[in-house]
Amino acid sequence: xxxxxxxxxxxxxxxxxxxxxxxxxxxxxxxxxxxxxxxxxxxxxxxxxxxxxxxxxxxxxxxxxxxxxxxxxxxxxxxxx
Numbered sequence: 001x002x003x004x005x006x007x008x009x010x011x012x013x014x015x016x017x018x019x020x021x022x023x024x025x026x027x028x029x030x031x032x033x034x035x036x037x038x039x040x041x042x043x044x045x046x047x048x049x050x051x052x053x054x055x056x057x058x059x060x061x062x063x064x065x066x067x068x069x070x071x072x073x074x075x076x077x078x079x080x081x
Contacts, residue, residue: 009049030051035051039051039052040052
């Protein structure tokens with residue numbers, strides 16, 4: 001079985017330009033989450049563009065509360081054996 005084709009920046013630009021010409025301007029999402037303008041980094045050694053996925057619209061407090069609950073549950077399971 002062959003490896004799936006990965007986008008390069010040039011291929012992605014070409015693809016997006018054609019898409020814009022046919023469909024207009026759309027926002028870009030990955031896994032149902034938007035990509036924000038400042039979410040990217042470059043790794044020149046790997047010749048790779050990365051999207052970090054830092055989402056400003058996620059509720060960090062709620063995630064922290066859930067993490068604390070999960071840790072408490074894990075500690076209880078560990079000590080109960």
